[in-house]
Amino acid sequence: MMVTVKGVTLAVGCLVFFSGFVIVSAYLSGWWPGSDEGEGEGGGSRTSVSETIDDFIIREVNHDNIRNNLRHLTLKPHVAGTPAELETAKWVEETWRAQGMDEVHQVAYQVLLSYPEKDTPNLVRILNDSGAAVWTSPGRQKPLYAPEEASPDVLPDFNAYSAPGSVAGDVVYAHFGREEDFKALENLGVEVKGRIVMARYGEVFRGNIAATAEGRGAVGVLLYPDPQQFSPLGEEEVYPSTVYLPGSGVPVGTVFTHDGDPLTLLYPAVDSAYRMSESKANLPRIPIQPISYDDARHILRHMGGELVPSGWQGGLNVTYRLGPGLAETGWKVTMEVLTHNVPTTIYDVVSVIRGSEEPDRYVILGNHRDAWYLGGLDPSSSTAALLELSRVLNVLRNETGWQPRRSVVLCSWGAEEYGLVGSMEWSEQFHKQLMARTTAYLNVDMAIDGNYTLRAQSTPLLYHLLFEAAAKIPNPDPEEIAAGRPTVYDTWTLRRPDTDHPGRPSVAILGSGSDYKAFQHNLGVPSLDVRYTHGPGLYTQPLYHTLYETFAAADELYDRGFNFQAAVTQMWAVMAVNLADAQLLPFSLVEYGDFVTVAFDQLVEHYGDLISSRNITLDYFCAAVTEFSQAARNFTNNIININSTNPLAVRRVNDQMMMVERAMIDPHGLPGRPDYNHVVMVPSISNIYASTAFAGLTDALDGITDLDPEQQEERWDQFSQHLAAVTYYVTTAGKVLSDDLW
Amino acid sequence: MMVTVKGVTLAVGCLVFFSGFVIVSAYLSGWWPGSDEGEGEGGGSRTSVSETIDDFIIREVNHDNIRNNLRHLTLKPHVAGTPAELETAKWVEETWRAQGMDEVHQVAYQVLLSYPEKDTPNLVRILNDSGAAVWTSPGRQKPLYAPEEASPDVLPDFNAYSAPGSVAGDVVYAHFGREEDFKALENLGVEVKGRIVMARYGEVFRGNIAATAEGRGAVGVLLYPDPQQFSPLGEEEVYPSTVYLPGSGVPVGTVFTHDGDPLTLLYPAVDSAYRMSESKANLPRIPIQPISYDDARHILRHMGGELVPSGWQGGLNVTYRLGPGLAETGWKVTMEVLTHNVPTTIYDVVSVIRGSEEPDRYVILGNHRDAWYLGGLDPSSSTAALLELSRVLNVLRNETGWQPRRSVVLCSWGAEEYGLVGSMEWSEQFHKQLMARTTAYLNVDMAIDGNYTLRAQSTPLLYHLLFEAAAKIPNPDPEEIAAGRPTVYDTWTLRRPDTDHPGRPSVAILGSGSDYKAFQHNLGVPSLDVRYTHGPGLYTQPLYHTLYETFAAADELYDRGFNFQAAVTQMWAVMAVNLADAQLLPFSLVEYGDFVTVAFDQLVEHYGDLISSRNITLDYFCAAVTEFSQAARNFTNNIININSTNPLAVRRVNDQMMMVERAMIDPHGLPGRPDYNHVVMVPSISNIYASTAFAGLTDALDGITDLDPEQQEERWDQFSQHLAAVTYYVTTAGKVLSDDLW
DSSP: OEEEETTEEEEOSOOOSSOHHHHHHHHHHTOSTTGGGTOOTTHHHHHHHHHHHHHHHHHHOOHHHHHHHHHHHTSSOOOTTSHHHHHHHHHHHHHHHHHTOSEEEEEEEEEEEEEOOSSSOOEEEEEOTTSOEEEEOOSSOOOOSSGGGGOTTOOOOOEETOOOEEEEEOEEEOTTOOHHHHHHHHHTTOOOTTSEEEEESSSSOHHHHHHHHHHTTOSEEEEEOOHHHHOTTOSSSOTTTSSSOOTTOOOOEEOOSSOSOTTSTTSOOOTTOOOOOGGGSOOOOSOEEEOOHHHHHHHHHHBOBSBOOTTOOOSSSSOOBOBSSBSSTTOEEEEEEOOEEEEEEEEEEEEEEOOSSEEEEEEEEEEEOOOSSOOTTTTHHHHHHHHHHHHHHHHHHHHHOOOOSEEEEEEEESOGGGTSHHHHHHHHHTHHHHHHHEEEEEEOSOSBSOSSEEEEEEOGGGHHHHHHHHHHSBOSOHHHHHTTOOBHHHHHHHHSBOTTSTTSBOOBOOOSSSTHHIIIIIIOOOEEEEEEEOOTTOSSOTTTTSTTOOHHIIIIIIOTTSHHHHHHHHHHHHHHHHHHHOSSOOOOHHHHHHHHHHHHHHHHHHHHHHHHTTTOOOHHHHHHHHHHHHHHHHHHHHGGGSOTTOHHHHHHHHHHHHHHHHHTBOTTOBTTBTTOOBSSEEEETTEEEEEEETHHHHHHHTTGGGSOHHHHHHHHHHHHHHHHHHHHHHHHHHHTSSSSOO | OEEEETTEEEEOSOOOSSOHHHHHHHHHHTOSTTGGGTOOTTHHHHHHHHHHHHHHHHHHOOHHHHHHHHHHHTSSOOOTTSHHHHHHHHHHHHHHHHHTOSEEEEEEEEEEEEEOOSSSOOEEEEEOTTSOEEEEOOSSOOOOSSGGGGOTTOOOOOEETOOOEEEEEOEEEOTTOOHHHHHHHHHTTOOOTTSEEEEESSSSOHHHHHHHHHHTTOSEEEEEOOHHHHOTTOSSSOTTTSSSOOTTOOOOEEOOSSOSOTTSTTSOOOTTOOOOOGGGSOOOOSOEEEOOHHHHHHHHHHBOBSBOOTTOOOSSSSOOBOBSSBSSTTOEEEEEEOOEEEEEEEEEEEEEEOOSSEEEEEEEEEEEOOOSSOOTTTTHHHHHHHHHHHHHHHHHHHHHOOOOSEEEEEEEESOGGGTSHHHHHHHHHTHHHHHHHEEEEEEOSOSBSOSSEEEEEEOGGGHHHHHHHHHHSBOSOHHHHHTTOOBHHHHHHHHSBOTTSTTSBOOBOOOSSSTHHIIIIIIOOOEEEEEEEOOTTOSSOTTTTSTTOOHHIIIIIIOTTSHHHHHHHHHHHHHHHHHHHOSSOOOOHHHHHHHHHHHHHHHHHHHHHHHHTTTOOOHHHHHHHHHHHHHHHHHHHHGGGSOTTOHHHHHHHHHHHHHHHHHTBOTTOBTTBTTOOBSSEEEETTEEEEEEETHHHHHHHTTGGGSOHHHHHHHHHHHHHHHHHHHHHHHHHHHTSSSSOO
16 A cells, blocks of 8 residues: 655555564664674665654654643542543543544443542641640641642542551651561561551552551551652752652552452453452551651651661651650550542543554553642653644544554553552453453553653563664753764663663563553563653652642653653654554564573572572473573574465464463462462562562562571472473463464 | 365365355255355355365275274273373374374373272272171172283272272262262261262262262262163173173272362473472372172172162162161271372373464364273274374375365373373463464264264354264264164254254253363363264263273174264364364354353243342343344354455454353353363363353352351352353453454
């Protein structure tokens, strides 16, 4: 099919061996295996074709549109399940209809969410020995700058799924609330049981802090952002003059440690669903409440007990003590938490551009729509980008006649902030179809949470897709261009270098904490997440999940001119179109082999002696890794021989490539974790934000020598069992790269 | 591609809308929806093409070859894991290599099997009050006719996976050992606890009898074949002069109630597997031993206690009493059981004819190879057929240039008798590939266990495939031909009529108990099982699993001339070739919709009042059934519009049809039964040989009103939970019949 775009002739959807885009830039950059064999010269002329589509996209992305989208989305708080959030769903739906998407669906689920009392904030108090309050927390964040901060729809501060309740007790300061912090307290003789734990945000997922505290018998948890991490320039250099967190800022968020609707685990929350009773759900049983560092200061100022260990002192100008309890005899801290669970309707909005040749193969793009407050960065910067992306694809279609070979599916998720609820329920509802048909899932949780460099988390299968796309996107930072780094890829490589692969940027593993979780970890769909991010030294952008994450923060502090949000939009669109159009899926199989090999070596390095001390062999696992790696290499070398004019032959090898990630899915779940299925990339139990390879194995071994003999035996048994499963699935991942079983 | 067979020109593998075979015979017989619309006239000329391939197959199947195959296979006992069984594996492998199969693989698994002591039989005794044996069972069956019955490799009588042990106690007669029989005993005040249960074969799977007895506290189980079922013409009219069971015959078999290797549940028993300890496996904990009816007579003659209830008296010329214990004071029955578990290597043999256009789509044919004794019927009649079938396909290929569009995979399973071990392990090892790629699984456990009529168990998706094929196969019974019934289909329809569909034979649901289990119940691969079988009134063929199931039984008693085994071979081959060659898969979707609708109606009929008494709605389930049924009808009506010259369009709709059965698979397993996944067709918990639709639901309700209130609540909770899952998966089965999600 030949079409003309602004005077340039394009061949669209023709049966070429590889989309010229992939082949040629791969050859130029030397990424594609075989590039040193001098093949692929024919690609030169083809390239201009696809590159022109990329150029069209890059040219068409409009900064003002993204800005306008963001402005519209951030006028009101849009917490999941509220009328304001439903309004955003309707607006996304209408926008997609107006743009001409082939299908637009609003998908509702009945789920269990959690809210504070709107008019009666959760309160923390210090009571003196006669029971009078000497200090009471404000319970709400103070409007500072943007008018919408004063919206009547702003909710009081809360952690979703906290149990309601009033508790009074002695406070213990638990540093970052990690497993090792609680162990340190134990070693110092500071008991947590029956007490209120106060811990700092900044190292692990807040739900894990709360769950660890609850597991050790705490009766309440207070979470606060220490200025050491959140306002490192001092308490004056904060929003709205900088991006740092003011003293009144309270980062909120869910403390549910699982994903999806808590009452319909593993199944979709449709009308016909079975809902377990709340008492059976894995929900927190104690009150958990976030506070500001101004609040924390009040408590720390009174804390009794020993001085904190070296390194535990934070950035507040008080001497940090561990407790338990306050210095003044008879003084107590109380928490009055009214946060409670409510059955609520949430909405995903999903639209489709139908594939012309393979409508039953999906390239899925997703971003959530719900925000704790105004969502200036998280997530509305990405929703703004997604709506511009869809506009551009429809313009491309209208102006050039382009149709993607595969279907492009755009998803605007609801209730991500509560635990990825919208994407989990949808992926559960369409589990079978998505598992069979989805080529890849491209998530952008927020388009920007900084303007320093691109940051990507990804399956190794999509590394090259990422690199290729980033190398096409003009650098949004004029200073970087002036410094001789004209593309996103250049700055990324400089600022996040991969030390193992000089000249290449690093890509992180996919943990959990955003909507790719269902796709990567449950369905085995190759997934990635990209954003423009802040520099090193920050755990997160300092305004994250606070009232001050406003349109102004994006517009005035992070991205004046919307260059960075435009760059992410461009990159997202270029990746999507490449996946949708390439005759052969642009999956970097060899990278996956290398990844698994390195991960195996690291396992041996860290745990090899321990494992061999139990006479457990890693030989089978080693062989599986080697076989998978070799199969990936052979497949990649041989794919050149495929008859690209035979549609069934092409479909077959694409199906094989699609199966690689699926092969790593254990339908029975990980040990003790039925809601995680991917045996290679797994968030660690103790911090679902972080992910390491083979965490099912390393979790079993972590701290094993500290356990009593019986527990050790159980853990070793679990290790051996999971080792066999991992070995089997990695072996299978190599074997699926063939028409045959052998 | 045009090829010539004996002067007839064939078009092979051309892209026709439907294989002419299916379309035309469907139109003629009125089965294909739309046949009354007068479309498909063009099929007439196409038909002769494919019919000629069918005719070629029918003509080429050679009775003498099947006989010779069976003679070779039945020379020695070939119990799984023994050297004689390995010899059969090698012979099958060599035969397939010599025939020219594209690939032949021997696949070994390390599994836990069970054997008696070869030289020290398990014994049952009656001891008098001074402890002297007044009777001792022979422990072995007496050779009666065929020389090979006296083979030194014949094992003593045993039930596989019985616990070893010696027990002494009072015997209780438990009729057929069904749940209701044990309840009747309870109501009659006859306690089973601490006693030896003696029950008759003949109504439920022997493993269920033993498990129920063990669950009620029995210390041992004796199983015997009552002449009422096994020698209804009297104890003289038996093998070798008739097919009925002699007094010395002992039907043996496994009492494991799960499938596959007991130590590697849900995962393949490959070298790298994790093996649980035997103490954690779901194996019987008490001795279980089969005896003959001659043996049973010795015990029944001495039985004390009350007379048995009406209907419990069997065919032995003694007055049946319930016990407990023998009439003579101080007399006891003892069991000395040496049966023990042994890690053993088993072998599957798998061969392939590679598909020319879709080598990554498999049509799988399977039969087990291991036998308890000589396997004259079970399973060697089918192994003999399979080897003739493969010869015929290779001749077809050599003489005509025919190549199947899809790959044809032939499987000779090991250790089926122990609990489908070979097929379970293989399906676990290649779970991902088989689930993604298998179009159908065609099992023939034994080609014949009678010569009365064809008998089929099948998913509704393959009903038409069955009917079409049976209608092509010449009737192997000359009397039936003379009576005006020229085809297998005709006799089948007469002797096993479907009362709901006059003019059509009935097809049973797939239970468990043969190698289709993994395919149908775990993978969601449409499966069937066919054989020629005995007339009504017999639970099984009377020589089943005894020493007397010999070559002579097949050759002289059941199938002189091997007409019936040839007919099954022809039918198996015709079904395989049709599935392998048809451009569009010949799946009868509308039948599945009808099946589910009828099953729903039956559920409402039997349990509707009970369910509504709990205010549980079946409305969602009803809607799911209706939607699925309607989707199947719409798909079938619309398939005529597909562009059959577009290979991707054809692949898409085939993939959709393949997904229907998968959609009914719950990866999380049924309630409390992780080894069963199909929510529509499920063997009932209390008898895995039998299957009803939605047994996960009916099992939850069966006997619920007899339970105490707390147990009732638990069951209702389980019912509600599973109802939601079934509703969801049936809904999904309709939705997968589309490129889209909606």
